[in-house]
Amino acid sequence: MQVFSTFEYSSYVELAVSELEEKGIRKEDIFIVPLNNRTAARRIFDNIHRADGASLIDLGMALATGFSVIGASIGFKLSWGPIYWGIISAFIGFILGLGIKLFMFKVIKKKQLLLRGKHSEVILIVNCHSMSLEVIEHILWNNFALGVSKIILDDL
Numbered sequence: 001m002q003v004f005s006t007f008e009y010s011s012y013v014e015l016a017v018s019e020l021e022e023k024g025i026r027k028e029d030i031f032i033v034p035l036n037n038r039t040a041a042r043r044i045f046d047n048i049h050r051a052d053g054a055s056l057i058d059l060g061m062a063l064a065t066g067f068s069v070i071g072a073s074i075g076f077k078l079s080w081g082p083i084y085w086g087i088i089s090a091f092i093g094f095i096l097g098l099g100i101k102l103f104m105f106k107v108i109k110k111k112q113l114l115l116r117g118k119h120s121e122v123i124l125i126v127n128c129h130s131m132s133l134e135v136i137e138h139i140l141w142n143n144f145a146l147g148v149s150k151i152i153l154d155d156l
Helices: 011-022 058-075 082-116 130-142
Strands: 002-008 030-034 121-127 147-151
Touching: 002 011, 002 130, 011 030, 011 121, 011 130, 058 082, 130 147
Parallel strands: none
Antiparallel strands: 002 121, 002 147, 030 121
């Protein structure tokens, strides 16, 4: 059997490995793979084929709607009329909302990612016999594994 588990990169990985070795798992049967961090910056704008679920225009559309209602209401008293002032104020609201969202994604979200110190995960693979499976799973869960899965192999 093979047991796969993922960890955040921390000292708990080393503690799990040392506990596994104490329980009789050989070093040759333990394999650790660190994942690489993203080197390229994430794209802000989505295309038709890929979307990350974050929208830049939602606040712009909401502000455009609100500003157009207010602009059309005030436009009855102004010289160009309510239609022109509604369109002008909708455009201003959309640009304002888009600017706020761009600022939030470029500045605030980037600082939050740097402050949190998002590190890549580590994959731990253990070759074992089915008799020691529950012990290994218990050790991995006690050392704060993010996820654990097992695969049955015929060779062992």
